[in-house]
Each structure stands twice: as structure tokens, then as C-alpha cells.
Amino acid sequence: MMLEAAKRWKSVWRRNTWVWRKGARTALLGGFVEPLFNLLVLGFGLGGYVGRVSGLPYLDFLAGGILATSAMNAATFEGLYLAYTRMAVLKTWDGMLAAPLSLADVVMGEVLWMGTKSLISAGLILAVLAGFGLAAGWAALAVLPLAFLAGVCFGSIALVVTSFARSYDFFVYYITLGITPMVLLSGVFFPSDSLPSAVRGGSQCLPLFHVVESIRPLLAGDLGLGLLRHALVLLAFAVPAIFLAIWRLQRRLTQ
Amino acid sequence: MNSPGSPVVIARHLTKSFAGKRVVDGLCFDIRQGEFVGILGPNGAGKTTTLRMLVGNTPPGSGELSVLGFAIPAEGRAMRARIGVVPQQDNLDIDFTVMENLRIYGGYFGLSEKTLKTRIPRLLELAALTDRAHARIAQLSGGMKRRLSIARALINRPELLVLDEPTTGLDPQVRHNIWNMLRQLQNEGLTIVLTTHYMEEAERLCGRIILMDRGRILADSSPQALIGEHIEPHVLEVHGANAESWCRSLALAGGQRCERVGESIFHYGDDLETLVRSLDVWDGVHYVYRRANLEDVFLKLTGRDLYDA
Numbered sequence: 166m167m168l169e170a171a172k173r174w175k176s177v178w179r180r181n182t183w184v185w186r187k188g189a190r191t192a193l194l195g196g197f198v199e200p201l202f203n204l205l206v207l208g209f210g211l212g213g214y215v216g217r218v219s220g221l222p223y224l225d226f227l228a229g230g231i232l233a234t235s236a237m238n239a240a241t242f243e244g245l246y247l248a249y250t251r252m253a254v255l256k257t258w259d260g261m262l263a264a265p266l267s268l269a270d271v272v273m274g275e276v277l278w279m280g281t282k283s284l285i286s287a288g289l290i291l292a293v294l295a296g297f298g299l300a301a302g303w304a305a306l307a308v309l310p311l312a313f314l315a316g317v318c319f320g321s322i323a324l325v326v327t328s329f330a331r332s333y334d335f336f337v338y339y340i341t342l343g344i345t346p347m348v349l350l351s352g353v354f355f356p357s358d359s360l361p362s363a364v365r366g367g368s369q370c371l372p373l374f375h376v377v378e379s380i381r382p383l384l385a386g387d388l389g390l391g392l393l394r395h396a397l398v399l400l401a402f403a404v405p406a407i408f409l410a411i412w413r414l415q416r417r418l419t420q
Numbered sequence: 421m422n423s424p425g426s427p428v429v430i431a432r433h434l435t436k437s438f439a440g441k442r443v444v445d446g447l448c449f450d451i452r453q454g455e456f457v458g459i460l461g462p463n464g465a466g467k468t469t470t471l472r473m474l475v476g477n478t479p480p481g482s483g484e485l486s487v488l489g490f491a492i493p494a495e496g497r498a499m500r501a502r503i504g505v506v507p508q509q510d511n512l513d514i515d516f517t518v519m520e521n522l523r524i525y526g527g528y529f530g531l532s533e534k535t536l537k538t539r540i541p542r543l544l545e546l547a548a549l550t551d552r553a554h555a556r557i558a559q560l561s562g563g564m565k566r567r568l569s570i571a572r573a574l575i576n577r578p579e580l581l582v583l584d585e586p587t588t589g590l591d592p593q594v595r596h597n598i599w600n601m602l603r604q605l606q607n608e609g610l611t612i613v614l615t616t617h618y619m620e621e622a623e624r625l626c627g628r629i630i631l632m633d634r635g636r637i638l639a640d641s642s643p644q645a646l647i648g649e650h651i652e653p654h655v656l657e658v659h660g661a662n663a664e665s666w667c668r669s670l671a672l673a674g675g676q677r678c679e680r681v682g683e684s685i686f687h688y689g690d691d692l693e694t695l696v697r698s699l700d701v702w703d704g705v706h707y708v709y710r711r712a713n714l715e716d717v718f719l720k721l722t723g724r725d726l727y728d729a
Contacts, residue, residue: 176530180527183515188515256511263477265528265530420478
């Protein structure tokens, strides 16, 4: 049963992978070059003023934050703009639903692809970080499954947003009110300890906070048990979001 | 495999409402193996909703539906492995070539690359797209896209092919091309259901027509029987400035009937030669004398024109 379902999810995943491979050059520019640019400019530019942060040189500190953010962005962009295009513009999902796939199959295939996209994005940045000596040791490889999980988490949340969207404009709300504040409050650019205590508690409820917190020690070479706790938090966001996305899209597309 | 004539679709008392409005209202019909059925009706008659229920993409509000022995919508996914669906609006994958579209779509059916390698060349041939196998979708004409959509729906060797307005928006010439393709498929024994609001399409292709209006079935029979049972064999359609005066000057013979729709006056009867001759002395009238068709049946049953409805 499970194997059959996995095969159906894979057929959706495979379609998206194939499209991505065709346009990989452009995709790489957004998902890979931009975060590196941010990292190097801010890391070297600000780093000189800031000095060490949380015991790390600023560039090292920032590397974990940028890596986490790019994993989030890769899946979010896919779950908003590209998923909306497949749903509402190209009607790709309608085609899938005319084949022996259910809406749950489509959502699962999409979400797994979003995880993959985050993994690719994180993997490429990780390789460059390693080249700069910013990823110490084998523990850093654990960033990859974590990025995948982060992609599943943010991708499924983005799909829930997409299920409400009537046009691309709608996504501005989520980006402006959700993603941007989350980046600022999750300890990407500065430790969340320096936030006022009321805000600090709230920032620990943000999924990105847990991606950042788990990636940073991994880049430094620490494979701790804290990782598991952070991963569980991400799962706690992803699982309900997946069910919600299926339920919402089912109502929208197969009413 | 179903034996010839065994029921492929069984629909009983299907209803469906959207926002309190009944769009499908108590449909009952069977479709048997090998039939070519056209669901004919004006826009908004409930044809597309009926098809969407049939393929398990929207659950009926009430009623019972079984397709190929599967209870719908509960077993919709398993059923769709054995049917082909051609949507009203092409949703081909524009990122892929013709060949890749078929490969990707075959993947949704769980077909192996090996199976697809043998099936795809034959489908390309059927759709007359062999020399376009590596063309992008944007490079195809409207007719080619339609043919590819039909070929794509055949990737799983379906037992039932369902098409939603397959020729809407196509040139007349291209329409004939699609009709030929569908006729060939029927000759190979495929059961086909299509919706259309083109009377000509239904009359030419379909062995059986379900005439729909406002969510209900008005009539369900072969095109010949529909015309034979519901309407006189000949029609005289008259319009023009003096049409009304001409009409008032007539004393209709027994077995003749007159209807007015907009600017036109329709006379129905077995033999209208006398009426036609009476028009010779009138200026400012235009007329067509012809055999009755499905539009006339629709007009008789609803009091409205198929295209204005």
C-alpha cells in the first residue's frame, strides 16, 4: 500500500525534477548565487565591525543563518509561485487528477519536491562554505537531511497559503507579514538572545529559528542531540500543514 | 475486459449543486461498451459537471454512480487508471516536448519506461505527430495540441475515453481532423463519451445523444430517433423584413407547425413545398428549406435556441 503511494508521489516529484533540470541555470542563480552574495558581502562587510558573535567569527555565524534562510526560500518560492502556476495557470494538477492520482498524491509529490529543492540549494551552498573553510568536518553533512525537512516544512506551509490565493499578488502578504519578519527574528543575522525577552520567546515558536539553531552547530562540527528536538519541531509544523493543504486544495479543486 | 454491450457507466439520480444552485438534477443513464455517446446541450446545461462526476473529480451531491464497476467517487483513483480524460482546456506540460509529455503522463499511471517506449511511437502515429516528437508545446498548432491531448489520454490503453468539448475553439478544418481521429478510435472498439454544444458534432459522430438542459436530460436516443420522434422531418426557416407579413398571409395545413425564435420563423412539417413556393412572390424574405436537425429538437423541447440558451 505504502509502496504504491510512494510510487505515485514519485511520479509527481519526477515531473518537477525534470522541469527543474531543464531550467537549472536560472534556478541556480536565485537559489544559490544570491545567498552566497548576501553571505560574502554582509559577512565581510559587517563582519569587520561586528567581530565575534556567540563565540563565532561573524562570517561563520552568518553562514548558518544564510544557509537556513536559503533552504526556506527555495521551498517557499516553489510552494507559492511555482505551485500556484501549476495549479491555476498551467492546470498541471488537473492533468494529474485526471490520471490515477489523488489530491493527496499531488500534494505529497509536490512537498517532497520542495524538500528536494531545499536540499539542492543547501547542498550547493554547503559545498562553497566548505571551500571557504566555513563547514568543519563530517557533521556538516547532516545539514542536508535537515534542509530537506526544512523544505518539506516551509513548502507545505506555502501550499496552505497557495490554497487561499486568487492571484500572485496574494503572496506579498505572506512574504511581508510572515517570511520577512521570521528571517529578522529567527537569529539569522544576529543572535535572538539580543531581542527583548517578550519577543525572544515568540521567536522560538518560528520554524526558521529551529533550522538556524540546528544548522549552526553542525557547520561548526557539533552533532548534538539538540538536533533531534529541532527536527521534531519542524515535523510538528510540517505534518499539520500537509493535512491542511490537502484538505484545502481538495475543497478548492475537487469540490 | 468488458463484453460487448455490458454497462461501462451506470448513473442513477445524480444531482449536484454549487452555492445552492442545482446544476445537475436527477440524471439517470447507462453507457454501454462500444457506444459513442454525446452529451449535447447549451453552455451551463451541466455537461461539464456531469463529466467531472463521471471521472471522480467532483463528488455527486446525491445519487449513485459506477464506472467500469468502480463506485465513484470512492474508487475514483483506481477507476481512472482504466479511463482516458481529455480536458476542455489543454493542460499539456509546456516545459516539455511532445514525447516528454507522453512519458511524464505515463509516469502518473505508473507505466514503466520500457512500456512507454513501445506505446509512444504508436500514439504519435495516431495523432500524426511523429515528426513533431521533439517539438515544444508552444510550437504546436491548436489542432496538434488537441491531438496530443487525446493521444496522452490513451497512454494507459483506456476502456473508456471521456472528452469535454473536444473541438471548442478549433477551426472547422481542424475539427474534422479531430472527428476522424475519434471515429478511428471508436472503430477500434473504444467506448467514448463527449460533451459538446455543437449540434453538428453530436449528429455526425455520436451513435447516441443525451440532450441536456438546465441540469436535466431532455431526451436520450440516437440522432435519427431524436429527430424522428420529436420533430417533423422538414423545416422552413424564414427571416427578413417581410417574414412576419408573409406568415400572417398563410393558412397552415394540418400537420404543420410554426415557431418563432428571435427574428426567425420556423415552419415544421412533412412536406413544405407549397409554403416554399408561396415565398416566391415575396420580397424582403430570406429562407432555408432543410431537413430537421438536433437544434430543432432542442428548440421544440425547450422553446429556446441551442446557441442562445
